[in-house]
Amino acid sequence: MLLPIILIFLLAFGLLLLKPQKILGFFKFLWVLPLLLVFYFSGYLPSVYEGAQVVFFRNSWIPSLGISLDFKLDGLSMLFSLMITGIGTLIYLYAAQYLKRDANLHRFFSYLTMFMGAMLGLVLSDNLITLFIFWELTSISSFFLIGFNTTQEESRKSALWALSITGLGGFLLLAAFVLIGTVAGTYSINQLLTQSDVLVNNSFYYIIIFLLFGGAFTKSAQFPFHFWLPGAMKAPTPVSAYLHSATMVKAGIYLLARFSPILGGDVVWNYTLMTVGALTMVMGAVLSVFYKDMKGLLAYSTISALGIIVFLLGVGTEAAIYAACTFILVHALYKASLFLITGIVDHQTHTRDLSILRGLRKIMPLVAVSGFIAALSSGGIPLTFGFLSKELIYGVTTDFMFTQESIVLLTGAALITNVFLTASGFLAGIRPFFGKLPERFQSVQKPHLLLWFPPVLLSVITVLFGVFPVLPNTLFLKATVRSVLGKLPEMYLSLWHGFNTVLLLSAITIVVGTVLYLAIKPSEKGEKSLEIIRRFAPQRFIAATTQAIKWFAFKYTRFFHNGYLRIYIMFIILFFMGIVGYKLFADVPLRVNTEGLSEFRIYEFLVFIITIIAIYFITTTTSRLTSIAALGVIGYSICLIFVFYGAPDLAMTQFAIDTLTVVLFVLVLFKLPPFLRFTNPKIQFRDGVIAVAFGILIALITLQALVSPSDQSVSKFYADNAYKLAKGKNVVNVILVDYRGFDTFIETIVLAIAAIGVYSILKYKTKDGEKSE
Known part of the structure; x- marks a missing residue:
């Protein structure tokens, strides 16, 4: 397992050395790499799903610190690995055509390959520290991908926001991992499964879970950290399709699912996830329909979908975990398809404006069919994979385990979310293709095979899994749920569960969502209506906090780093005096014993007088050369003291250094402007007091050392x-x-x-x- 990941990173760095203009055809075959990885992971399907529950790959790294490059392939990591490599194959194929004219195509594929390797390392790691390393690598590589269009200021700004927010979450996550390792005595995730009681009953438990939530919420764009994801839509469409359907934003989801059997079950854990998830899913779904830009709409619907998964993980029942695992796959399929279709529309028409896009089915019929199927799946229409997922979600919210008030509240939130997601899915997948084709689009060309094939394939899989639910249930979902719950689920996917409340809610969702879609007219006015909400958006408060921190940093820097060397030295001396002086006088009683000191000899007195005279000249002269010469005299005086006390080797070293220093100073200062006399008596008095106090402190330390045992x-x-x-x-x-x-x-x-x-x-x-x- 380690070798494939190493090879991925080697390829990523090797791609930077290529010149895309000379080997453009090479990039059209890079999709073979993720496809081979699909076959590689598929080879372990029998072991993971039919035989052993877990396949381990042990690689010792720093055993003394408990850090190892161990990898674990179970149902959860298998699902994510196949999504990363499977959808990655289509993204590689799509991007080779989409960006073929880009001069930095080799950089794009280098960043994309690095990101894929980081995501695989993240979901496969069985060690907390190595998981964190790959976690940070996803943030770094996604920074390069989001900011790929370096000439655009908005692209650079969005990349910085994404890196800042996810970087903050990474810091919190590292703190959580260190606490977990300290409390449990191991960094192995597999061993932590047996340490759940130790962690949950520890006094640091609530600190650990909130630090962990910070890492997961920032990466998976949960409220109030959601705002970086819409900004990341400035990235090229292949990046958006990959990062925001099956990979980066799902990293936080993976983290919560992986740690649910270790840290879950507590009321605070469950209710925090339920509350944050419910708030995020409703907010994202409602805001999505106000955008006329297709990528903006998909960004907020992605935020909502992530909120649904967090909400389900918070509920934590078998039905909820099953629904969450199903929706992870459902969302990856239809959202990747919608993003790719958006890229095709933008690539061919040079616009993503839903207020003017119409009738494109006449030009790109297969793309229109794919968009239609993806939209139906997002709306939960029967015979699509999304229908099965939506019924599972309603089954969770109407479960008898909740009180009547909770059932109404949770089901209402799920209903509102699904209604608006249905409308937004129809807007992105249906509206651009139906209606009369505007005259401005009459000359639009048909998309290339490499562009329309990936969304068509994703749509076929969506229908296949919807019509034959036994396939995803057998291949993925049972083993995935087992990884989270620790046991095989008793549930299964089915097309028909009879006439019940869940079916009624599904019907209401479809009808109301369709009516809402027909009533919405995407326009500039609709987007501007969000300005009132944006005034109170978390991004404004975080941006204001950032500006306050920058202002404080500026003032702090101007105060401590004002360009004057004497000020720097003064701060260092004052800090040293404060720390050492406190330790000297507070903890240890000061003892001074002069009985063991030798008598003050005449030649020592003469050296002392020479030193005092040299100091006087340094502080009063108006000549740089005079001050350097006087400084050299002090150095030579110290040499004599070394000689007096039997250290000729130190004396010779001091003599050589002082001589060299004086010569160098003279050479450097020779061409400098004339010496400017410093005439501020207050500052001179301040510096004099500090110097005398520092000298007294050093003398007291020396006298204390003479009477202290060594x-x-x-x-x-x-x-x-x-x-x-x-x-x-x-x-x-x-x-x-x-x-x-x-x-x-x-x-x-x-x-x-x-x-x-x-x-x-x-x-x-x-x-x-x-x-x-």
Whole structure:
């Protein structure tokens, strides 16, 4: 399992090296990659669905930290893997024709391949940390896909919004995973199934689930984080079809389904998912019918569909889980088809405006049939796969487990959602193709085979699964539900359950949804009517919060990073004094004992006087060269102190460094403007007080160290083993070269890089060929 994923990423990076103008035909055959993966995963169907419940692939990575590249193929991951690769095959086929004239086609397929690999790694991972890594890779690769049209400002902005929101969710998810691993003592998802009681009964349980919800809600566009998804429609249509039908937005759904048997069952878990899901599904469905842009309409209907799945996972019964798993597949089929059809309409007519699109069935009859079937499935019309899913949803909301008030409330929310989704599906899949063909579209050409074949195939599968429900039930749904519930479901899909309340609700949905579709006239006025709602939209509050954070960051940066080196040093010293001073005076009683100190000798006194004079010159001179020379005098004075106390090697090092520093400073300062005398006495007094206080603190620390017991074990180890192990008699040199050799090597590299940077600046030439001063 690891090898295919590695090969996918290698191909993704290799595609960046290709030149699309020379090998345009190569991209038309990239669909073979996801198709081979479909066959690869299908080969495990007997093992997953008929024999063993789970197929494991173990790969040790960092065992000391409990991190491994383990992959698990069960019913849930199988369903998602086949959706990712199956619909991915059609997207690859479609995109090769849709973007064939794009100069960056190789980049597109590189990002798309990287995204597919990240999604597969996410749904197959059996380790929390590796799941998080792939989770973040989906955010990064989707950022490149959404912002693929880099010349468009709106595209770049939408990509940043998507990355920001999903990146925030990723941070919350990492915190949840770390807490889970700490509490349960393992990062293995399979082992966590046996640790459910430990997690649910832990005091961190509610923190864990809300952090997990943050990750799932941001990725799956749940209220109030839903607004990034409509903005992501600025991406090319193949991206929208792939990311928002079967992959990226379903990642949060997968996460909730995967952790339902581990963290679910609690009242807070269930009611949070039910509330957020219900709010999202109603809001998205109602708002979708106000848009005349086909992609905008599909974006909000996608938000609504995701809310339905979250709502069903929140209910958590066997019927609800079965309905959720069914709707995941139903939505992937009809929504991918509608997105692809939208792309065909836009590609051929250069517009997605529903207020002017009519009669295209005469030009593209097969596309019209596909749109009609996808619209019927979204509306839950009999003999389509969507009809079976809608009946399951109504069966959940009318279940006897709820109170009468709850049944009315939940069924009402589901009915409103399905009515508006029916209308929006008809708007996207039927309206552009029926009616009289406008004169402006008389010259529209028929779409290429590679464009219309994918939605036609998806429509055929939709009808096939609707007419023969035993196929999805046997192939996918039973094993998928078993992965979530931990047992085989007793339910099954059926075309006919008799005359009952569920059938009545389905009929009401179809009739009212059709009437609503006929009554809606997409227009500019309809979209503008949403401006009142947008004033209170979460995006405005989040954008305002972002601006406040940017303002604070600007003020903070201007205060602490104002360009003056002396201010930087002052903050560092003050922080050090605050931390060390508090520790010195608060925790440990200050002890000063001068009895063990040696007498103050005359030559030490002379060095002290020389140092004081040098400091005076530094603080009062108006010449840079004088201040550098005085600074060198202080350095040499320290060299003498080292000599006085028997450290000639340190003295020689200090002498060499000070000499080199003085020479370099003189060379650098030689061409600088004249020294500007600093005349503000208040600031000079402030700096003087800080300097004296810092000196006193260092003196007190030194005196405290003289009377504090010290651990000699480390120094004794070096002294005893320097010659034995490293064959060196100079302990300091042995530490630097052998024991800390790698550290010294890195420091040498840093100095070399700095030297290269300085040399580059000195040799920099302006555009006219002259050296820059």
